[in-house]
Amino acid sequence: MNEPMDMEAVLERLKEKGLRLTPQRVEVITLLYQLSHPTAEQVYSLMSKKFPYVSQTTVYSTLKMLKDLGLVNELTYGDRSSHFELTQEEHAHFNCKSCGEIYDVDVKDAHQLQYMLHAEQGYQVDFVRLEFYGTCPACAAGGKSEADAGRTKQ
Amino acid sequence: MNEPMDMEAVLERLKEKGLRLTPQRVEVITLLYQLSHPTAEQVYSLMSKKFPYVSQTTVYSTLKMLKDLGLVNELTYGDRSSHFELTQEEHAHFNCKSCGEIYDVDVKDAHQLQYMLHAEQGYQVDFVRLEFYGTCPACAAGGKSEADAGRTKQ
């Protein structure tokens, strides 16, 4: 599986842009490395342990800033809130209906589709989003429950 | 391109389920045939011409009912509200960043990916959502503007 750029590089990118490395921002970034596709609410909730007075606005604006810099990717699903992930090489997601977990999955050849779309129908593709829905191997084996949803990265 | 089932069949399905074919419901369904991936708000807005006293609640509940019956598919995107389409054979979407239009596109071989995912990694795939983002042929040719977004079907 592809990895996102390391944390030092992310912090460096902020500095380059003249943005301040506040403790709140560092913590949001740290949590993005620790969690699997968290929502803004999950980041906020965990942040509150270290920063009891942090506001949701700070979390939202930090995530938006990181997204605008291209460092973070926002994923929207049918459920209410967005999920966030650190930017990395093109990959797909697998959404398990049993445990609720969102997995990163490699699907080589997926990006081939966009070349076909361009060559055959003239669409200019900037990026592709590919989402699978079903049951993950762990749940299929009966080894996971919904309570495991929202866990940290393995 | 695949076609959704015809309108007679949709209305028949409601009857089968013992649901009433009220004028409001027929109008929502009619609009789904006429529009390209409308939002609930767009359906409501157009409905208001024929039914000045219709409420948003009716539109939402009708769309939800159709979705629960599997006759309609709900698409969620970034910041905006949900878009709806009549159910049809598996297909992908192309989102044009220039005109905002959502196109249905055929991408044969797309569903091959889910077999690979299952065979190689053990994920049981129920369905796939594939979204492309970029510039459509009409916009690339300079022939379309944002004002054309939300048009009816061609």
Add this chain to the structure above:
DNA sequence: ATATCAATTGATAACAATTATAATCAAAAA
């Protein structure tokens, strides 16, 4: 036809996720 009764509608309020506003606070520049 009329009574009955569940399905449907629509006005209103509630709701959750997000964004806007304005005041405060902190860091860097002058």
Add this chain to the structure above:
DNA sequence: TTTTTGATTATAATTGTTATCAATTGATAT
């Protein structure tokens, strides 16, 4: 130090959607 700029916070507003519930409609039995 003072000034300026950026960041954070509390608060309120906005948006899309759902819940509540009384009024209305329509199908069915009588």
